[in-house]
Amino acid sequence: MASPTATTLFLCSLLIFLHLGPQIQAQIDKTSLKLVADALEWPTATMSPLYDELEEADDEDGEDLELDVENGYARRSLLWGRTKYYISYGALSANRIPCPPRSGRSYYTHSCFKARGPVRPYSRGCSRIALCRR
Structure with a gap:
C-alpha cells in the first residue's frame, strides 16, 4: 500500500483539480466564444449588457x-443597425431555379428558361454613352 503522505497528496490534488476544472472550462468556453464572435463580427448571447448600452447611445444621438x-471607447458600426431582411415569396417556392445572373x-422571371423574346426591351430613348440596346 502507498504511504499516507502520497495518498493525502493525491487526494488534495484531485480535490483541487475537481474544484478548478469547471472554472477552467468556463474560461476556455468564454474565450473561444469571444474569438468566434470577433471572427464573425456577430453578436453573441453574452453581450446583452452591451446591447442595452448601445440602445441608450442610439437613443441619445441617433447614430x-x-x-x-476592452478599451472603453465607442466606434461606428453598420452591423448593429436596425435593418430587417426579408426573403421573397418567389425564393420560397418549391422546385424553383432562379434565373442565372448572366x-x-x-x-x-417566371420559368426563365422557357421565356422568349428580347432580354431587356427598352421603351425609352437611349444615348450612345449609355450603350443601350437599340
Whole structure:
C-alpha cells in the first residue's frame, strides 16, 4: 500500500483539480466564444449588457455606435443597425431555379428558361454613352 503522505497528496490534488476544472472550462468556453464572435463580427448571447448600452447611445444621438468593452471607447458600426431582411415569396417556392445572373433576365422571371423574346426591351430613348440596346 502507498504511504499516507502520497495518498493525502493525491487526494488534495484531485480535490483541487475537481474544484478548478469547471472554472477552467468556463474560461476556455468564454474565450473561444469571444474569438468566434470577433471572427464573425456577430453578436453573441453574452453581450446583452452591451446591447442595452448601445440602445441608450442610439437613443441619445441617433447614430449607430459599437462600444468597445476592452478599451472603453465607442466606434461606428453598420452591423448593429436596425435593418430587417426579408426573403421573397418567389425564393420560397418549391422546385424553383432562379434565373442565372448572366442571362439578362430578372431573378423573379417566371420559368426563365422557357421565356422568349428580347432580354431587356427598352421603351425609352437611349444615348450612345449609355450603350443601350437599340
